Amino acid sequence: MMAVNMERFVSEAKGNGLRALREIKAGEVIHSCEPYAFCIAKDFLKTACQSCLKRGESLSRCSQCKTARYCSAQCQKQAWPDHKRECKYLKRLQPRIPTDSVRLVARIIFKLLSQSESDQEELYSIVEHQSHLADMSEEKKEGLRHLCTTLQVYLGEENHDLSQLPPGLDPISLLARVTCNCFSISDGELQDVGVGLYPSMPLLTHDCQPNCVMIFEGKRLTLRAVRLIRPCEEVQHIKRRLSSFLIELLKESQALLHRYTDVVPDRNALTLLLYYSDPHPSRAVELLRVGKLQHYQGRLEEAQGSFTQAYDIMKVTHGTAHALTNEVSRKLSECQAELGRV
Numbered sequence: 001m002m003a004v005n006m007e008r009f010v011s012e013a014k015g016n017g018l019r020a021l022r023e024i025k026a027g028e029v030i031h032s033c034e035p036y037a038f039c040i041a042k043d044f045l046k047t048a049c050q051s052c053l054k055r056g057e058s059l060s061r062c063s064q065c066k067t068a069r070y071c072s073a074q075c076q077k078q079a080w081p082d083h084k085r086e087c088k089y090l091k092r093l094q095p096r097i098p099t100d101s102v103r104l105v106a107r108i109i110f111k112l113l114s115q116s117e118s119d120q121e122e123l124y125s126i127v128e129h130q131s132h133l134a135d136m137s138e139e140k141k142e143g144l145r146h147l148c149t150t151l152q153v154y155l156g157e158e159n160h161d162l163s164q165l166p167p168g169l170d171p172i173s174l175l176a177r178v179t180c181n182c183f184s185i186s187d188g189e190l191q192d193v194g195v196g197l198y199p200s201m202p203l204l205t206h207d208c209q210p211n212c213v214m215i216f217e218g219k220r221l222t223l224r225a226v227r228l229i230r231p232c233e234e235v236q237h238i239k240r241r242l243s244s245f246l247i248e249l250l251k252e253s254q255a256l257l258h259r260y261t262d263v264v265p266d267r268n269a270l271t272l273l274l275y276y277s278d279p280h281p282s283r284a285v286e287l288l289r290v291g292k293l294q295h296y297q298g299r300l301e302e303a304q305g306s307f308t309q310a311y312d313i314m315k316v317t318h319g320t321a322h323a324l325t326n327e328v329s330r331k332l333s334e335c336q337a338e339l340g341r342v
Contacts, residue, residue: 014205037108037197113165124199181201183221284314307332
């Protein structure tokens with residue numbers, strides 16, 4: 001799909017980028033791919049399936065390392081090729097667990113050494129990824145050196161294998177590349193449950209008025225157009241993310257809404273929605289949350305309006321087959337059915 005819809009190009013002003021090979025309509029999938037390597041975020045190791053990333057409180061645990069968790073026997077079997085080599089390292093370090101970046105780089109190293117999978121079909125290979133080591137401050141370089149030490153402790157006696165890595169991909173360079181080029185993998189609630197390396201995606205440039213958005217279903221990344229993209233137009237995704245202050249403000253407002261649903265007006269939460277460009281998946285998720293609250297309060301017409309807005313956005317950003325879009329559709333149908341009975 002990558003070769004059909006996009007190509008790599010070099011811009012004199014911006015460097016490497018991706019541009020459309022044909023006209024792409026709003027809501028159309030531009031590209032979809034699995035990660036070259038990924039790992040579950042440390043905070044979600046006990047509650048997220050190592051294969052499909054579904055959340056749960058009663059997941060089965062790997063009998064060896066006691067760290068990896070799965071929602072089914074099928075998921076455990078599917079995850080085994082990626083988990084089998086790291087399993088003994090996680091077991092040896094118990095109860096300590098390395099950082100996300102160290103575990104991700106270890107998984108990348110395992111694949112590079114086994115040569116069972118390559119990224120040659122990608123438009124941008126791992127070897128080509130920028131490390132930006134030359135531009136880093138001494139403080140950041142020192143941080144990378146600490147991570148490199150942790151990686152060496154994690155890999156233990158098999159450190160000698162690192163000499164067999166492709167030229168230019170020594171551990172500290174790999175850590176720097178991953179730091180600069182990996183993507184957080186978010187769930188339906190837009191919580192970052194994992195981190196993955198998608199080799200061609202670092203070619204995407206950022207813009208405050210993007211023509212595409214990045215959506216995850218499990219660990220699979222899907223790039224969708226949010227407006228008409230013309231042939232030879234650069235493909236750009238959103239640059240803005242909520243600042244830590246706004247994230248805390250959003251959490252606080254949601255806590256208040258749940259605690260004082262009879263006195264706090266929805267507009268306190270809706271003002272935060274204005275931060276997002278439209279259509280944006282974060283806006284749709286917040287509208288879904290507000291709609292659920294309105295529905296719970298019995299304010300059916302307002303809830304119907306919120307669910308309708310959320311669905312109109314998700315049709316473009318997520319697609320009609322996405323699990324979250326289906327959830328909004330069900331909520332909207334419930335509202336309409338209840339309004340019909342009033």
